[in-house]
Amino acid sequence: MVEFGLLGDVEVRVDGQVVDVGHARQRCVLTALLVDVNRLVPVDVLVDRVWGEQVPYRARNAVAGYVSRLRQVLPSGVRITGRQGGYVLTADPLSVDLHRFGHLVERARVEPDQATALLSEALRLWRGEPFSTLDTPWLVGVRSSLEARRLAAVLDRNDLVLDQGRHASLLAELEELAALLPLDERVAGQLILALYRSGRQADALLRYEQVRVRLADELGTDPGPALRLLHKHMLTADAALTVSAPAAARPVPRQLPAPPCSFAGRGRELAALDAIMDGRHPIVVSGTAGVGKTALAVHWAHRVASSFPDGQLYVNLRGFDPSGAVTAPGEAVRAFLDALGLDPQRIPASLDAQACLFRSALADKRMLILLDNARDADQIRPLLPGSPGCLVLVTSRNRLAGLVATHGAYPLALDLLSTGEAHDLLVDRLGLDRLRAEPDVADEIIKRCAGLPIALTIVAARVACTTFPLRAIAAELRGGLDPFDGGDSATDVRAVFSWSYHALAPQAARLFRLLGLHPGPDISVAAAASLFGEPVRPLLSELTRAHLLTEHQHGRYVFHDLLRAYATEQASLHDSAEERIAATGRLHDHYVHTAHAATRLLSPTRDVITPPSPRAGAHPLQLTDFAQALAWFTAEHHVLLAVVEHAAANGLDPHARHLAWALAEFLERRGHWTDLAAVGQVALAAAMRLADPLAQSHAHRYLARASTQLDALDEAHTHLQRSLDVSGDPVGQALTHRELAYVCERQGQHAQALHHSSQALDLYAAAGHRRGQAGSLNAVGWYQALLGDFEKALTSCEKALGLLEPDDLDGQASTWDSLGYIHHHRGDHREAIGCYQRSLDVFRSLGDHYWTADVLIHLGDSHLTAGDAVSADVAWQEALGILEELGHPHADAARARLSPVPR
Template sequence: MSTLVEIDLLGPMRLRAGGRPIEVTTGRLRALLAVLALSAGRTVTIQQLVGALWPDDDLPANPRRSVQTYVTRLRALLGADVIATTITGYVLHADESAVDVLRFERLLERADGSADPLRQRACLAEALELWRGTPFDDVESEWLSDTEAPRLAERYLAAQERRIALDLELGRPADLIPELRELTTAHPLREPPWALLLEAMERSGRRAEALAQYERVRARLVTELGADPGPRLQAVYARLLADPPPTPARTASARPVPRQLPADVPDFVGRADALAHLDHAAATSPVATVSGTAGVGKTTLAVHWAHGVAGRFPDGQLYVNLRGFDPDRPPVDPADAIRGFLDALRVPHELIPAGPDGQAALYRSMLAGRRVLVLLDNARDARQVRPLLPGSADCLTLVTSRDQLLGLSATAGARAVTLDLPPASDARELVTRRIGGDRATAEPDTVDELVALCARLPLALTVAAARVAGQPESLEYLVAQLRAASGGLEAFAADDATIDLRSVFSWSYDGLSAPAARLFRLVGAAPGPDIGTAAATALADQDPDTVRSLLGELTRAHLLTEHVPGRWSAHDLLRAYARELAGPQSGPALGRLLDHYLATALVASRFLRSDRETFEPQPPTTAGPGVAEPIRGADAARTWFAAERRTLLAAVDAATDHGYAVHAWQLAWTHTIDLDWRGRWRDIARVNGSALLAVRALDDTEPEAHLHRLLGRAYGYLDRHDDAGTHLDRALELYGARGDLVGQARTLRSLGVVKERTGRHEESLGHDLATLELFRRIGQPAGLAGALNAVGWAHAQLGRYQRTLEFAGQALSILQGLDDRLAEAATWDTLGFAHHRLGAYDRAVDCFEHALDLLRELGGLYYEVVTLRKLADSHEAAGDHQAAQYARDLAEAALAELGELPVTGPGAPADRPERQRARPASR
């Protein structure tokens, strides 16, 4: 059962666990606790924690380790069950109500969601009472102090102003004047409190004093900011000058209430996160934008949300389709939109000025002091939107566009909501509602395949479901059509251009500059799910600055998404559209891209190879010069391989399919070096299997032998023993024909692994002894040491632990004169295993710690997990349960960083540590 934790951050930090106060004295621990508390119940990634705990110029040598250490210390304070490890980071198990910041924001959301002014005021007052000073006042974190604290302070001021505005409407103007004077003194250049103060004075019968106060405020703003008061203050001033001043009753009766929202979608599905983001955006700014790619459902979301909040805007809702990307008609002129809005507001024609500037001013004046929702749909860009923004802070403008509208964020403080593809569950529900629950239940696999073939794009799903809805036998037929199209768009063709995917995509594509359109075509035709900046540069054959600018243009148009910094992607249907457009020009571009990937992979792999690797592939003569990314050191190499993993797998397939045989096998070989560190045997099998198809066209048995060996080794760890034996026997045959003794020795070692994993330990020992004999003939010290260690391990599987110590000890003597730290780590691991089985647990712990020190230097996370689990067993056997749990926690954290559980064969890892043996990479 979790310990009850309460954390207050709206002022000096206060912490209680189980009802008792706890003092956290260390600065980093306070920052860690604060960041976890802000996301209570949700995962905070290690990268986010690093960014919050340390400035970029003061990072520790190993940030991940440092975070793990601080988490362990925090668990010791709060209880081990309070902070859990997840796949990507950590989560604090605490209820939202136990964190004052989250409670504050939830109360503001309740105020937003209520149509009852009294309920709104109660929520706001309760939220404001939570504040005890400056948020995170005694927490040392640049991210908290520079980003989160100002954000919360702005929300606090806005909430205070809203609460005062409600009190003003509830009829207590004179009582509010002292509080407003205090607020304006504290924030002399903030206009909303001044507007409220003037309104309170006016309603208290102090009109002359309010006019004098306005002049003082205006003079100060001009002096200090060089600007006149904003629209809200000017509207209050205009009302003060009115003769006679309008009464509330007269004003209300004279105001028409437009209701222009389009009909809501009756079967709206999901989008909970996007709706929540819109709630937050509307609460923090008078302008919100929804942007996203074509067909993703921007208008549907905006209209549905607008209907849900219409009650907050009693003075009406205005709507216009700005036709920013219409194929047949030009975008709406802002002046025409304003004239339409003035008509909706029932302004007599004789009172409307002739010029557009005068009409825009009248439009803003008409909305001053009103609470109106303005929905501007399908905007072309920020320039089209700006004239349509009300001047009143009480109004909300919601804009949808395929463009990111960055100009509105910069000049109007717009809060941006980017709409991505819905999750698979929401996409499936959309189809289910359109075709009927009975049909979806009867054919669940077919529906799931339909969702995947439609790339979860709502427009594609809607079109597909509409075709199926009236035809009982058509679901499987449509899916078969989509499957046969291999990701093409033919099945989504329609007479109506508004639902034909090619037409819909073309409206965004046609607005691109010619260089950006070319890059879109090439990127869409490139292999892999995404592409980095350097790879896009090679693909385009242009300078990096130009390519970055073009990528920015494509991102703003939502034809590409920068899903992580420096990496771009598009959903499958957009990629299919790009491939259709690319045509033959994609051939030379693919060659440039493969040159780039291979050149970089060769550089990166050199930092990860061990001394046992003597083979050095020669790049193909067709490879272009100077296309490699700069890789400086093993950490950078691992980072590059991790970022490009899925893309490199696809690149090998593309190289095989298009006749780039040398690129295919060398990319597979280099990528395997990194994949082995991560225990990704399935990926190793896939990439080498694909490359093997390519090299059979070459008149060269050397790469074929290497690929058979790597493929057989991977199948061995996947427990596909027959397949492993077939490939390893073929590799042995090819190496023998070439007289390659090193290749034969490594193949025999892999055969030994296969026999070991099937429990045939005597046969495994036989292969390891044959390996040892070959390396003695070759005279390669690193290979000899690895073979000695393998023989020692084989003896351990047979229960001959003294023999294990003898052979592994010989291996260690050789390795200490070499720089092969992976082999040395594996040997220490073997020695630790033997000592553990002999009951010498302290010596086993020492050996495993030696191995871990080496593995941490190398970044060998997969092997680290293996050794940490054995270390935990030795600590447990020695009676040190706390150290054992700590080792297991570190293993879990390393697994989370790996991203998946490495395949280790049958048997539970914790129960069968011999299955988890860290193997030297024997490529």
């Protein structure tokens, strides 16, 4: 079976195996013929498609040569025939993914019953940017047209999915699409409708307003009729917007990195993996650095991914990262829980509890879990599922004998490539003809690379960029090597790095060195530009073409550990201390100012601490809305943790302080309590060195919040008292008293909680802080009610309600809940039901599932006391469904209320 791939890298596969069709220009000729498969393409048209305006001398002869070589490598069922001054490539059009995509889209238009499945199948054909490694004016135009057709198919598919009531499954994708296309009204309408149908009416209305303002500011126009009609329907709660939606399905994670662009050899190891993929025991692939463990694991994982329909999870555990920033087991398991779609606010704080929840979430599922670059067995154990249907694949430089002993892991040791496998790798990347022409030289190159795939890949990338004979490349490689012991493969690969590095253009070489200074696991284009001080896209492309850097996600780049260490070494040799300090300063400015802007979007009412202006060359991102801010924090989460520590360790304490302030909001919102504790410790040490009381106060509060959620209440109380001791800011002191009240409540000390809430109220009032006063009054009323003084509690909460600002929806929902509790215990159950219902409406509009369930339980209690057992059961049943979906322990309370008891 022959398959042609144009919707991504240009490739030809025969029975699943990639066929080498030559260098870039030859692939461009093939692409030009495949776009018009079975149709005549005149030679002049081919020349224009392949070269544009830069037509070389004797271009027609060059085309003829390329066609001749293509005829030799293409399978017998595919013919290229010359006729009438041009060429025709004859093949099944549906064997070309581009034409199959168009065929499926057309079928979707005439087969409405199958339209969703057909469009989904069409979109799965896309592997990336069409013809991603080729670039001519004609290809740019075709690429743009194809991207437009793909977007149209995505939007058509989205409409169908929304019509079927599966809005929850689209939300994350629509958020990303809306961030990319902020002025596309059809995308905006789909996102707004999905938010509305997910019970997030407030978010839907806010999104409409953001789109309206943006259209007015940037285009000077109003939303079109369709968007305005949708807005009208939302305001009137029109039943036309509702559907009978199925239960919201959790996302299916597909986290595997992109497979290697080419892969050769390792037949024995692949066969061994196939034989032991029973799911009952982990598999440990071990071997020396650079031997290709990750490439093998990712290649095989993609090959068998279809056997794991519930998804694939991936984490780089960074066990041997030169920076020493090893991924903690808690960090990894928490990332997996997020990927599985669990509500972040309901995820328990301790590692043991999270590991138990992870195992529960995987029960009865078939998932593939790739744990890359593990340091030891202890790093792995919390990430092991309990379900026999899940397969765990581990890579490590160590054999992880402890995992073999305790969990029966299958060991698979990966050795250096044999001469034959190394030869196959070079053939895969350079073509057989080029190696046959100079076999002895090819053997010398293989020997120089010491059987390490990373070295061979780098050399092959350099060779592919030239037309020189291999003997010239070998001489260049031989001449560029430092003296080394030929038996030391680590020294051999370092010499290959040196040769490839010295072949870079000066600016690309400088960027390579500076990237070694970056402390995080990967880096975005924007951050790299700030580190470098100038735009870097062409330089990043040069480094990826040389295989000195990998674009493992779109727009995000990562080093191999060995290359990172080499880059850091080169920076210390070739860049002065002043240059390195300036580069890292720009990098930290980038993160601090982008994080600051993102936090202001996540929490517009938060009291601001403004960092100094960024230095020249730093270019923070200009984020515009909540979704962009949350997406940026999510993408940069682990990078930011590393940057905070790096700043504090390298004399950038003000950066550490400001970044901790900005990052705390995201970590709290997503429930990353262990990370918040780590950030708080770094921020506190930095604040102490700065002798900054305000920063010390903030850091103690970060530590207190984390300690409270981690059930270290005495420790939380100590941090909050220290925060009070060092802070001279009335608003900050008020916030600390509010948090002390919550800690006291958790300890059952309601009188002390009331005392702290009253102090917070006085401080907010003295500062004229209206929002703070409203929240504190509600807290005062709540604790008065817990102490049994319901009359005073009623007065306090009604005053709070009068102070609340219209946009403080959380405050409104919490205050109505307090009033419901007060009326219930005063015996006024009808009034309590009304208050709980108002609280419930707001929490539902905010999409806050846990508090929706909590209020439903209270509402059911009031219904029962009022004598309406049927309504009570309805409320408790809904609460139970939500809490079971969240996997929350409070589900037992709802379940107990539904037990049949005399009434």
